[in-house]
Amino acid sequence: MKLENPFSMKRADFPEPVKALVGELKCLPGVGPRSAERIAVWLLQSPKANAPALAKSLLTAKETIRPCPICGFFATESGCELCEDPARDPMILCVVEQATDVLPLERSGAFRGRYHCLGGKLSPLDRVAPEDLRIPSLLRRIDDAAVEIEVILALGSDVEGEATANYLAELLRGRTCRLTRIAQGLPAGGGLEHADELTLMRAMQGRRSL
Ligand SMILES: [Zn+2]
Missing domain, CATH: 3.40.1360.10 (Dna Topoisomerase Vi A Subunit; Chain: A, domain 2)
Structure with a gap:
């Protein structure tokens, strides 16, 4: 029996739908190629993953959230929580x-x-x-x-x-x-020894009477 030339063997990779999912996840901020693969596999395999709910909430948020034309905060179709609060x-x-x-x-x-x-x-x-x-x-x-x-x-x-x-x-x-x-x-809980010069200078300038 003649063996196939191992070098002509096609290397297996994720099927196309998984690759597409990884491709989208990779575009997310702070998510590299390895993390994108891990998240994709988790979404597909973990019993805790609720992919339909994730997809639905993403679509709903994308479709209903707009920047408020007045203040620029996240507004819904029913208005802006900030601008409309009397x-x-x-x-x-x-x-x-x-x-x-x-x-x-x-x-x-x-x-x-x-x-x-x-x-x-x-x-x-x-x-x-x-x-x-x-x-x-x-x-x-x-x-x-x-x-x-x-x-x-x-x-x-x-x-x-x-x-x-x-x-x-x-x-x-x-x-x-x-x-x-x-x-x-100075940040709360921070001592003077950890502050840089610029922060200390601004803290001094921003002092108020007690
Ligand atoms: Zn607003």
Whole structure:
């Protein structure tokens, strides 16, 4: 009996539907090729996996969630939880980079005003220019307010966050609003010895009387 040439043997791989699934999972942030395969196999084999429910919730979220035209937070067809809450103070507007930045602020319970999500931060490296951010709608909200409102810049302390804050400060100068910026300093539970110089400098600048 003549044996097949082992080098002409086709190497087996996942069937096409599994490859397609792995391909989609690989596109997810933080998921590499190996993790994508592991997740795909888990979805197919684990009794705990509920693939139809996952697919349904993904489709439903994708179809029903839109950025709120006013604040940019996640809104549903029935509206925006933030903009439509009459208990929120309309006199304070907190400007954040991303819609997801609203959540830690909300969880802190420190803020009960309204929000404006820019949808990013200025970054020449990533080709993010002012026209890519939700700045015109911010100016409109400030100009449309019947009274002078406080605009709090709650942007990141990285280079891009700084650049965005400086740009907005320049843009809002002369408009009827009171511009403030959240204090930056030491993280809770952290000692001085672990803080970098910039953090310490900002903590010192942001000091308040006791
Ligand atoms: Zn909204």
